[in-house]
Amino acid sequence: MLSLARSIRFVHGGNIINVAKLTLTSRKMSSGGLEAAGYSFETLKVTKPREYVLQVELNRPEKRNAMNAAFWREMVECFNKVSTDPDCRSVVVSGAGKLFTAGIDLQEIASLMPMESDVGRKSMKLKGAIARYQDTFTCMEKCPKPVIVAVHNACVGGGIDLITACDIRYCSQDAWFQVKEVDVGLAADVGTLQRLPKVVGNDSLARELAYTARKMMADEAMRCGLVSRILPDRESTIEAAIETAALIASKSPIAVQGSKVSIVYSRDHSVQEGLEHIACWNSAMLQSEDVMTAAMAAVEKKPAEFSKL
Template identity: 60%
Template sequence: MFSVRRHFVKGISRPQSILPLLVRAMSSESYTTLNVTRPKEYVVHVEMNRPNKRNAMNGAFFSEIGTCFQKLSDDSDCRVIVLSGAGKIFTSGLDLTDLGTVIAIRENEDIDVGRKATQMRKFLTKWQEDFNQIEKCSKPVIAAIHSACVGGGVDLTSACDIRYCSEDAWFQIKEIDLGLAADLGTLQRFPKVIGNDSYARELAFTARKFYADEAKQMGFISRILPDKDSLLSAALDTAALIASKSPIAVQGTKTSMVYSRDHSVQEGLAHIGIWNQSMLQSTDMTEAAMAQMQKKEAKFSKL
């Protein structure tokens, strides 16, 4: 356990909060399927890191992606997250060699179908919740997608706030080719992201590939970059720009937009009204206004 001690900062003898140290320790935890770095101030880069397996999503990945985004949501040194994939492709989707749990439940002859279904639901709900942590994360998440983004990759990126891709990127809602309906968020989020139910159904029913230009035309992608290097550079630049803004304003904006997507306009207005009755009392408004008038960059304290 951590012990709380008095911390001294260049002669200033006052106790400093231990919370940032705890959060930093948690967020620097090592992962087996992820590589987490901090390339710019207040920007965290989460890289799927199974390049030899084409970043296929196994059980460890689901657990770690959920844990990682939960921790970053509470990390005061993180204001924006960039999500990418190591190696030649973004992700090939679900790791079909790591379905032992599903097979064990399905083939268990000692329990009836109702009990099998109950166990299967618990298993699927856990994976859904792991991806939900990306949307629940208080910090904006920018997906930087190169080459293939298949199956679970569409589930994953549909939960992100902003999506950039490289010119060689292609996408596929693959599940129907495997004899199942996508169950980790694509069927729920993707139609709302692109705003075209017919288009979403076509892609889900046919499992056909669609490429960068089509993804941008339908509204799934907001920018196409020439290659992986320029893609990551652009994503990190956008992340740094967002990180320079008021964290009170940015996080409030994400919360309101996620809520309003699934509620009526009036409910969304009521929600942001309740939210801002507290947040408008922040010093960030004063800092931003003074910086505008003085034509200088605003500096905002950590949350």
């Protein structure tokens, strides 16, 4: 990050040009986005494609975006920061390279086994490790900012754990999805078995996918509700996700974040409990300046501008 607040003189084409109070908080990336200030990771690239929108890209293309130890740690760090970042109101998650993700790095599985000989102690350490993996994607669900995922090509194993923790899912026409864990001798344990049945609303299909590890192609994913849009290719999928994120970011952050919190809460509670929850939430949030701001913008027929949280 470079920040300058003084006049600068430089020569361009033989002419002296004065630039006053030049302020740069981000620098241009080759992909056309802006590198987000304060987000520096080994396995993730975080850019700012639109105002109040962050794009978090899985960035191990040479390893098919396999999820290694650094990834599990950095996703938590990233989304904990996103949750409290006043300059972010929505997030797009994408994958660099030929595919979205091949899932967990198999070398990571090998490193999980504790050295203790005692079964109880070994089990306790494994349970703690699994809980930390689960927190990696639960933090995306707990993040009050809506998360839109743009999937292209393969989304395997841990990739299903990731996308089912997101709010909105788009994919490219060549995308395919696979709950792969049974093929490596495991039951999925980072969120797929808990979230996928609720996302697709089809218990039989969720069980079939988990028990067989068969591939689900984009058209079937659309029919069952796993994704809400199919785009021609990776680039158009990411762009559509960014446009939706920008539209969300233009709305009241109080209203959008309240909606997400209520939807997530209501999923795991009764209708009555959900109604009581949103009543308590709005008894405070209806007093927000955003209500008047939105009303005045509607009267004046101009876009509303909401202050940062």
